[in-house]
Amino acid sequence: xxxxxxxxxxxxxxxxxxxxxxxxxxxxxxxxxxxxxxxxxxxxxxxxxxxxxxxxxxxxxxxxxxxxxxxxxxxxxxxxxxxxxxxxxxxxxxxxxxxxxxxxxxxxxxxxxxxxxxxxxxxxxxxxxxxxxxxxxxxxxxxxxxxxxxxxxxxxxxxxxxxxxxxxxxxxxxxxxxxxxxxxxxxxxxxxxxxxxxxxxxxxxxxxxxxxxxxxxxxxxxxxxxxxxxxxxxxxxxxxxxxxxxxxxxxxxxxxxxxxxxxxxxxxxxxxxxxxxxxxxxxxxxxxxxxxxxxxxxxxxxxxxxxxxxxxxxxxxxxxxxxxxxxxxxxxxxxxxxxxxxxxxxxxxxxxxxxxxxxx
Numbered sequence: 001x002x003x004x005x006x007x008x009x010x011x012x013x014x015x016x017x018x019x020x021x022x023x024x025x026x027x028x029x030x031x032x033x034x035x036x037x038x039x040x041x042x043x044x045x046x047x048x049x050x051x052x053x054x055x056x057x058x059x060x061x062x063x064x065x066x067x068x069x070x071x072x073x074x075x076x077x078x079x080x081x082x083x084x085x086x087x088x089x090x091x092x093x094x095x096x097x098x099x100x101x102x103x104x105x106x107x108x109x110x111x112x113x114x115x116x117x118x119x120x121x122x123x124x125x126x127x128x129x130x131x132x133x134x135x136x137x138x139x140x141x142x143x144x145x146x147x148x149x150x151x152x153x154x155x156x157x158x159x160x161x162x163x164x165x166x167x168x169x170x171x172x173x174x175x176x177x178x179x180x181x182x183x184x185x186x187x188x189x190x191x192x193x194x195x196x197x198x199x200x201x202x203x204x205x206x207x208x209x210x211x212x213x214x215x216x217x218x219x220x221x222x223x224x225x226x227x228x229x230x231x232x233x234x235x236x237x238x239x240x241x242x243x244x245x246x247x248x249x250x251x252x253x254x255x256x257x258x259x260x261x262x263x264x265x266x267x268x269x270x271x272x273x274x275x276x277x278x279x280x281x282x283x284x285x286x287x288x289x290x291x292x293x294x295x296x297x298x299x300x301x302x303x304x305x306x307x308x309x310x311x312x313x314x315x316x317x318x319x320x321x322x323x324x325x326x327x328x329x330x331x332x333x334x335x336x337x338x339x340x341x342x343x344x345x346x347x348x349x350x351x352x353x354x355x356x357x358x359x360x
Contacts (some may be wrong), residue, residue, distance in 0.1 A: 008065055008207055016061030016218030020054065022224070024229050025050035032094045034230055050092035050227060054219055055234025058179075059087045061215030062242070070204055078117020079208075079245055080112035083238055086165070091233020100281065103233065104162075105187040110241060111161035119248055120153040121160065125255070125324065157248060164244035167268030168261065169236025169355065170238035173291045176224035178231055179216040182239040185260045186213035186246060188316035189327040193250040210214045212242045225301045259327050260315045262334040263290070263308060269341050290338070293345045 032053045063080055070076070089106040092098060122135035137152035151249060172178030181357070190209030193202050216239065222228045247257035258265060267290040276283045296302050311334070318330055 002194065003238045005206055005210040005253055008069065008219075009210040011125075012211045012214030013064050013066055013218035015216040016057045016215045018218075019057035019092045020061055020219055020229060021058050021223045025054055027053040029092075030095070032091065032120070034232075038119065038275070038346045044357050048073055051092060051229045053056060053234070054223065054229045054231040054234035055236075055238050058219050058231070058238060060237050062211055063119070065211050070207060073204070075114075075117045075119055075249070076204065076208075078114045078119060079242075081117075082113040082241060082245075085110040085113065086170045086237045086241055088235040089279055090232050090237060093233040100176065103237075104166075107162050107237065108158070110165070110237075111158050112246055114161060115154050115157050118292050119245065120151070120157040121138055121248055122153045122214075127295060128182055152274070160248070161241065161244045164247075164257075164261075165237050165240040167272075168240030169231075169233070170242060170268050170271065170289060171264035171291065171308065172236045172239070174205065174225075174230055175227040175296070175302050176220060177308050178236060178239055178310040179223055180305055181221040181244065181261075181264075183213045183216040184312040185257070186210070186216070187255060188260055188312075189243075189246045190320055191252050191320065192256055196208060199326050201288075205246070208242075209236060209246050209250065212246065225305070254320045255324055255327050255331075259319050259331045259334075260312050262315060263311050263338055266335045266338040267342065290342060293342070296344070 028051055032051060033049045038170050050197055063083070066072075066076060066080075084105055089098070089103060093103060123131050123133045125131055134152040138149050140149045164300075170184065170213050171181070173256070185208050190206050190213065193209060194208045219231070219235070232333065243257060243261070250256075271289060274288070291304050291308075294307070295301070299307075315330075315334065319327060322330060
């Protein structure tokens, strides 16, 4: 059974890897490029003109194997529709920067496509003991004479998917950073779901995890320093979208996802609240992410990418061997360390002024 999932991952990898050079040519032809001279952006860390649109080969690497090799069900259709929304909006944004509020609206629509297909969060396991049931909390509204019932299971699924869809992309600022830790996270979720492989419903979840990992691994050689192509908005949001859905579908659920993604989650939470407290929009892009600070204090892009991969690998290994309660405390430790470092850099260390050239 494991061999089957590995083969699916390799097929996905080969599709993504082989289609990326074609995407590079296509992106250059139609000016889907990130040129800092033409499109200045506060979060940019690169120089010159780099093709965008990397979400296209990743998307095809995920869904071509699914369409031809897996049995299609309603949930896979919902995931496909949600992913397609993100890729199309991503290409639109790659061509011409769109308002963050428009992008956020489409993120919500992508999440709703998944929720309407039957994917929600009926409960979560409390690592300290017990189960928190969301499917038993319902609110009913009268809309034009029609009773509309909204379950907390759907509401929290929407929050989780939209949050993760956005914050994973925030940690994709340097070459190779994003596809590496996303692939590792998907593999860990896939391995953990093997524990429940006796449940037939978990077969496609495990397959989807390994396929997702393969697609991002296939893209990685083209995105690693010096990058030949960027994931673009579509690739970044697809990364978070797939991990959020896998975390819901897999019995590994949120404990593992939060643990493996502790660094980008902590970084995103800090940026989110800093923007709010400073009076800025929480969805408007800025610099100040963890990778920006690491660049400024002298880390190379390769080192930053390896740092994110290493943390994901270590957290993933611990997720395989620790109990839920132990994972909670280990995740809190990682969060405290990262949060303390970000606070130190932001408020207690005077950083030298550096240009984009210094960040290379």
